[in-house]
Every structure is written in structure tokens, then in C-alpha cells.
Amino acid sequence: MNVLRRPPGLSSFRFYSTQTTRPFVPPASLNHFELPQRQREKPRPASPSFYTARPDFYDQLTSLESALRHAKNALTTCHLLPLPQFARTALPPRVNAWVDKRELGLKLRSNLTTSRYRRVVLVLNELETYRAIAEKAGIVELQEGIRSITELFERADAATMLARGKSKPVKFDEYGRSYTLGKRKTSSARVWIVPAQRPPADPSTTALSTQATETDSALDALLNPHSSSKSNEHVSVAQILVNNTPLSTYFPIPADRTRVIHPLKLTGLLGAYNIFAIVRGGGTSGQSGAVAHGIAKGIAAHEPAVATILRKGKLLRRDPRMVERKKPGLAKARKRYTWVKR
Secondary structure, three states: OOOOOOOHHHOOOOOOOOOOOOOOOOHHHHHHOOOOOOOOOOOOOOOHHHHOOOHHHHHHHHHHHHHHHHHHHHHHHOOOOOOOHHHHHOOOOOOOOEOOHHHHHHHHOOOOOHHHHHHHHHHHHHHHHHHHHHHHHOOHHHHHHHHHHHHHHEOOOHHHHHOOOOOOOOOEOOOOOEEEEEEEOOEEEEEEEEEOOOOOOOHHHHHHOHHHHHHHHHHHHHHOOOOOOOOOOOOOOOOEEEOOEEHHHHOOOHHHHHHHHHHHHHHOOOOOEEEEEEEEOOOHHHHHHHHHHHHHHHHHHHOHHHHHHHHHOOOOOOOOOOOOOOOOOOOOOOOOOOOOOO
């Protein structure tokens, strides 16, 4: 018995796709009917980054990249890009103080990884380079536009942080004295430098003694051929006082005295300045190094032409070397006690 067999009464029955419960309406007749418009249940997102996990981050990154593209097109139109490598290296170096990763994440309301933070910083650095080019070219409008964007990502204490590594200019008082501060190890020295005054020459005796001076110099040249020919010149009265004590008395070790006058000998200004120093802390080696550091900074302020010599001699920077601390179980920082078997 076949249950799947078609009943005999339905052998001539056919099904049509157009056979529905609703009456058929031709398409030409649909113009007479007002069909209701289909309403979207959800509004369309304003940005494609809506479907990402960090829409705020990608929106901000897209806007920065768009600003970078517009700045590049503007400089290219002005024939300033592409910039040759020698011209790019000639730009003044700029150290920027961008916000850190945590603060940038709070601004963008997203936890940033290191790679995403670096991606934003690279765009900001490129914008800052374009701003430097616009500043050199005198394009004020482009420069201010880029500046208004980059200042949103700078730290609140950017000026203080950028000025941290720069040395403050040496000030002079009404007497022409310079005040500097030198440091070495745990010693610090306050140094005052004033140009030495040469004794004035007496105009009344100069003309009368000219002939006698020439005769005496000729006689000295005959009697003492190895004597100096500059014996008639006045020697400037200059001295170095450390804690109100002469240099040779305060530093009895010759190496310490040599270290103090090394900046003066290197620049050829020995005897040209009176130096007064007040030094505290540390031992003789540290105190002499601190005084020499202060003297070098003061000489560079009085004679800017010799600053390059002092800088190449590494006298304008603080010597960061310190004595290594003693370790427990050792005789000194690294020296061990003698091993005894019995």
C-alpha cells in the first residue's frame, strides 16, 4: 500500500505562483495607490568607525591624518615639498612635549596601546615639521592652523619641561660681576668673577722715562740675552680666593690647584679676572672640581668667544661621575676581603 500516492481526485490540479489570497493588481495601476514609506528603525552612524571597538580614537586619528594631508598639499602647492634632505636637516631642532599615553587615553576615552600611541605621535611630529617649514617660508595662516591643532596634544607644563635641560643665562650685576654655580660630586661652589683692573700709567713720567727705558732694555739685552723683553709691561693684579683664603693655602695638593686654574689656562685668561668662591660639602677633590665648573661657566659668560673651547674641553657640563657606594659584605664598593681557608 503506497501512502505517498496522489489521490485520484487531484490528478488534474495545478498550483500557480500568482494564486494568493489577495487580489492581483497590475503594476501600471499602482500609481493610483499611496503606499506607506518604509522607515529605518536605527539612524545611520555618522562615522564608519562606529563599528570599531575604539570609535573616538579612530575619529581623532582620521582628523589628524586629514589635517596632515591638507598641510602637505598646501606646501606642495607652494613648491616647498618635497624638501631636500640638506634643507630638512637645516631646520631648527624642535623638542615637543606631547601628552603621555595615559593622558591621551583619557582624552580619547579609550585605553591606548603603545603602538596606537606611537601612531598618533608620528602624525603629530610630521605636523610639527610642516609647521617649521611654513614658519621659515613665512606662511602665517598655515602655521597658525597647524599650531591650533598640535597645541591640543601638548602637556600643560610643556614650557617648564622643555626649559629643564637648558642652562639659564648668567646675569651680571651693576659692578660687572658674574655669579655662577658649580657642582662636582657632593660639593657645590658659588663663584663671583670680576675683570682685573690694570694699574693706570702715569702720563707725566711716561714721556720722561721713554729714553731711559729704551736704554735699560738695550743694556739688559746685552747683559742678559735670555731675559724677557716684556719686563716693562705692567702685570695685572688678579687673585683667586676660596672661602676667603688664597688658592695655594686652601688647596695644598698641586693637582687640586691645577684643576681650579685649568679653565683659565685653557682659554689663555690666567690673571685677567679676580675670582672669589664659596664652596661647601665634599672633600678637596670634589670642591676643586666644583670651583673649576663655576669658573668655566663664568668665563664663558664674560668671553663668549672662548665658550666653544670650554665646551670642547667638557668644562661647561657637570661631571656626573660619583663614588660608588660600599656594598654589604665587601671591603669597599667592589673590593672583597681576603679569603682565608683556616
